[in-house]
Amino acid sequence: MEFLGPIFQVIKCFGGSTCNYIDQHRKLEENVNDLRRKVNDLNIRKQDLELRKEAEIRRRKVVKKEVEKWFEEVERMNTEMERIEKKFHAVSYLLRGRLAKSVCRKIEEVKEIHQQGSFPEGVAVDGPPAPGVTLTTPKLEGEIDVKEQIWECLMGDEVGMIGVCGMGGIGKTTIMKHINNQLLEEALFDKVIWVTVSKDLNIFKIQEDIANSMKQSLPTNELERATILKDSLEGKRYVLILDDVWKKFSLSDVGIPEPILGKGMKVVLTSRSIEVCRSMSCEVVKVQPLSSEESMELFLNHVGQSVVQHPALKEIVKQIVEKCGGLPLAIVTIAGSMKGVDDICEWRNALNELCQRVKSMKGVDTEIFECLMFSYNRLGDPKIQNCFVYCSLYPEDYPIKRTELIEKWIDEGLIYADTRWAMYDRGHSILNKLENNCLLERVIGGSYEISVKMHDVLRDMALFIKGAGPQFYVKTGTQLKELPAEHEWTGNLEKVSLMYNSILEIPSHVSPKCHNLSTLLLQQLEGFGLLPAPGYKMIPENFFLHMYGLKVLDLSYTNISNLPNSISNLENLNALVLRGCYNLRYLPSLARLRALKKLDLYKTGLSKVPPDMEMLVNLTYLGLQSRGLQQLPIGILPMFSSLQYLATMLHLKGEELGRLMKLEFISCLFYDLQEFMAYAKSIQGIWPTNFICAVGSSLPRYATLFGVENIFEKPENSKNVYFVNCEIMKAGPILLPIDLHSFYFEKCDDLKCLSNISFLHEANGLNSCYIWECEGIECVVDLSLSPCNSCQSIEKLSLGKLCNLLELVRVAASVQSTSQTADPAIFSSLKAVYLKNCPRMKELFSVQLLQGLQNLEEVMLEDCEEMEKIIASDEEEEENENHNGERRGSNITTFVLPKLRELSLHGLPKLKSICGSGVMIPTGFLRRLQITGCPKLRRIPLFLPQLENGQSSHPPSLKRIFVRPREWWESLEWDNPNDIAVLSTFVSYNNCY
Incomplete structure (x- = not known):
């Protein structure tokens, strides 16, 4: 090859183009490496955008066409890169x-695609808004005539404004919830909008609630907001329900057009005041108390029919029901407090107590309170009563997460036990008692967490109770922009709640003289909810000067940047909650806060731990996470010997953590397996009750970790371990708890299969398995190594970016030679399978494995370019199929996946069939079907319910079918020609939701 050098020198004389060619020839390897790096960067951006895309889809948004096209361009470039790699290794x-x-051109092309992938205005747009929200409703007792009267007004053209009035607790809201749901069910209007107004009128919140239901964003300017809202409502047929209106307000100030008769614009408001309804020009519909018969029926439905079996008891029950005055809330609440009581003496005593209370009533509200106070007093335990009253510190009609409320009760000292687990059990027991006594209502909150809500009348009663002695000062969720004046901070205040407001500043001259104040709640909604972010960034030095009795201070999710030095003097402080204070940069010395049991600094902006933090020897709860912190200084952690709860994403030392013997709940990171194993060894098999441990030097502390980084905030319900970039097989035996729930492997390239993992053989409670970007794995379970019995309990299996994965279960060669098969029970509990970017997989399930998948509910496959079949056919079936896929032979139908709820197939270019001939998937549970990018798929083997005449019927649970393109759907072959007509009514070609 040496002779080529002089030749190149000669060639240079022939011109620039030839020289360029020679330069490119010499730099080929350098250019290919450069292209690899740029394609890798491109894929990193793609991963980030995919996470944004998934988050937006969860918010019911629709991904932009340009974004989808960009993803296609990236995939095209990945394909081009593979082609270039092959050529590079074989080129002459x-x-x-x-x-x-060609490589140089591709480098420029990748640069351009990378620049196009910024999408500063977001990756998704709002989807078409739903017509409304279906509300949970109790059974409607009585009031049928009133409901029909309201319905008649809504259906006619004579009335635009309807006012439903009646005393508190009489059932106005319940009636309107039933009407809301009926309007949605019958689809008579474009929009049905529900807004809770409440006692503290908040125009901003009303506007936001209406705008959110319309998928409309509003500016901050008040006049502009009203104008935009009015424009979005005009021209639509809608019913706007304004629940719990206490005083007159102008519809035009909000942006609500005056209803025009005959245009399908209706406004319904509920109010305790008939004057309010009349002042707003409403057609008044008055809700009357229940009749004696209706009252008794409602009471017995909640207390049980058995109480009237005894003749003497029947008369007592009748008198108790009469004392309720036909008010559904009073009837249900008192019935709840007497449920399970069968002693006639106790019933007689209850009647006497109720009679004494009702005799002292003064005014309508007090009449209701006296009935409800009966149930409050029957709680007996003052601590349970205080737990109930504490709920009044939250805004009206606000869903309070159960876990959050229990934490607050612990902070207040209303719940105490030796262990945190026992306190949680006690908290749930109290909540159950309050729910069973109908003093709280169980609801599902906005984040789908189980929550409780306090009826506004019960909240009024609770605040009425606190009006006699040490008082509550409560102004919550009212868009308050100024701190209450100093004269309002009286000396008898016990608890002050100003949560969820928009206080712009805390004046420097305000120094409330509240020596008895024990609780101060100034927190904002997480993400500031519907309200604008609070403006104050700091608290004046003298604000806490006279609050030396303060025990609980909550400033979470506020805009605060530092705390004053005077916070150090709050020696009685029990809980300091600063979670979500992203701008918090400074904390003064904590040395004197020896009473502090809870310090929550999760998601703050601290760059170092607070001064003298090691002095907090009584801490039982520590939340600590900040972008500026990587790990705790050595020696601090062991000082917290009483710690029961630790939530952090800092790297911890295993041996130090192991010295905290009282830990019950923990989330943390370990730099490597060595630190994790040091911790496991030091605790000698006594693991915390719940834990989230992530192991690996490349863990992204603030970015994504399997898409569940938010779980680290609250480890109460988890038993998870994550391994990222670890050499699992070289580590030797790894000690893990046998009750491990979920495990995750990412970028553990030496992992071959789960059968190699010794610690999984003893786990008896596994329910989730995630494996991501592990290059070495070829199968999930290898039966030649071990049966891997722990897989039998796995309910969720998620596999992604496994470039060498070939099969889920591998059967030993000796087993195959004897025609034996895999144990179908390997994944017998499996409910969901997710497979993404596994380019070598050709088949998902074998016929034998499928026999054990009787509980499978979700199957999602995405971007598996070699996938040909979802369910493999056995050899006999294969012989009965010709090359065109036409079915022959037996007419016997085999049903598989009987509980399938969702089937999603995306980007499977070689997929030819879901299953073989004669195999069908029943649709009794099917809710959603999504298929895109599967051009070779010709048949969808769905078995629809059959009518008596043999025709196919609608699947009972099916909600939506999303397919693309339309031409592909219309070209499909169906076993029953009637099926496509039935299914087409569910089809959408635009988006999945």
Whole structure:
């Protein structure tokens, strides 16, 4: 090859283009490496955008067409890169220059695609808004005539404004919830909008609630907001329900058009005041108390029919029901407090107590309170009563998460036990008692967490109770922009709640003289909810000067940047909650806060731990996470010997953590397996009750970790371990708890299969398995190594970016030779399978494995380019199929996946069939079907319910079918020609939701 050098020198004389060719020839390897790096960067951006895309889809948004096209461009470039890699390794010497020129062009193309992938205005747009929200409703007792009267007004053209009035607790809201749901069910209007107004009128919140239901964003300017809202409502047929209106307000100030008769614009408001309804020009519909018969029926439905079996008891029950005055809330609440009581003496005593209370009533509200106070007093335990009253510190009609409320009760000292687990049990027991006594209502909150809500009348009663002695000062969720004046901070205040407001500033001259104040709640909604972010960034030095009795201070999710030094003097402080204070940069010395049991600094902006933090020897709860912190200084952690709850994403030392013997709940990171194993060894098999441990030097502390980084905030319900970039097989035996729930492997390239993992053989409670970007794995379970019995309990299996994965279960060669098969029970509990970017997989389930998948509910496959079949056919079936896929032979139908609820197939270019001939999937539970990018798939083997005449019927649970393109759907072959007509009514070609 030496003779080529002089030749190149001669060639240079022939011109620039030839020289460029020679340069490219020489730099081919350098250019290919450069292209690899740029394609890798491109894929990193793609991963980030995919996470944004998934988050937006969860918010019911629709991904932009330009974003989808960009993803396609990235995939095209990945394909081009693979083609170039193959050519690079096989290219002849004379053609290197031509390939190099092509690589240079690709480098520029990748640069351009990378620049196009910024999408500063977001990756998704709002989807078409739903017509409304279906509300949970109790059974409607009585009031049928009133409901029909309201319905008649809504259906006619004579009335635009309807006012439903009646005393508190009489059932106005319940009636309107039933009407809301009926309007949605019958689809008579474009929109049905529900807004809770409440006592503290908040125009901003009303506007936001209406705008959110319309998928409309509003500016901050008040006049502009009203104008935009009015424009979005005009021209639509809608019913706007304004629940719990206490005083007159102008519809035009909000942006609600005056209803025009005959245009399908209706406004319904509920109010305790008939004057309010009349002042707003409403057609008044008055809700009357229940009749004696209706009252008794409602009471017995909640207390049980058995109480009237005894003749003497029947008369007592009748008198108790009469004392309720036909008010559904009073009837249900008192019935709840007497449920399970069968002693006639106790019933007689209850009647006497109720009679004494009702005799002292003064005014309508007090009449209701006296009935309800009966149930409050029957709680007996003052601590349970205080737990109930504490709920009044939250805004009206606000869903309070159960876990959050229990934490607050612990902070207040209303719940105490030796262990945190026992306190949680006690908290749930109290909540159950309050729910069973109908003093709280169980609801599902906005984040789908189980929550409780306090009826506004019960909240009024609770605040009425606190009006006699040490008082509550409560102004919550009212868009308050100024701190209450100093004269309002009286000396008898016990608890002050100003949560969820928009206080712009805390004046420097305000120094409330509240020596008895024990609780101060100034927190904002997480993400500031519907309200604008609070403006104050700091608290004046003298604000806490006279609050030396303060025990609980909550400033979470506020805009505060530092705390004053005077916070150090609050020696009685029991809980300091600063979670979500992203701008918090400074904390003064904590040395004197020896009473502090809870310190929550999760998601703050601290760059170092607070001064003298090691002095907090009584801490039982520590939340600590900040972008500026990586790990705790050595020696601090062991000082917290009483710690029961630790939530952090800092790297911890295993041996130090192991010295905290009282830990019950923990989330943390370990730098490597060595630190994790040091911790496991030091605790000698006594693991915390719940834990989230992530192991690996490349863990992204603030970015994504399997998409569940938010779980680290609250480890109460988890038993998870994550391994990222670890050499699992070289580590030797790894000690893990046998009750491990979920495990995750990412970028653990030496992992071959789960059968190699010794610690999984003893786990008896596994329910989730995630494996991501592990290059070495070829199968999930290898039966030649071990049966891997722990897999039998796995309910969720998620596999992604496994470039060498070939099969889920591998059967030993000796087993195959004897025609034996895999144990179908390997994944017998499996409910969901997610497979993404596994380019070598050709089949998902074998016929034998499928026999054990009787509980499978979700199957999602995405971007598996070699996938040909979802369910493999056995050899006999294969012989009965010709090359065109036409079915022959037996007419016997085999049903598989009987509980399938969702089937999603995306980007499977070689997929030819879901299953073989004669195999069908029943649709009794099917809710959603999504298929895109599967051009070779010709048949969808769905078995629809059959009518008596043999025709196919609608699947009972099916909600939506999303397919693309339309031409592909219309070309499909169906076993029953009637099926496509039935299913087409569910089809959408635009988006999945």
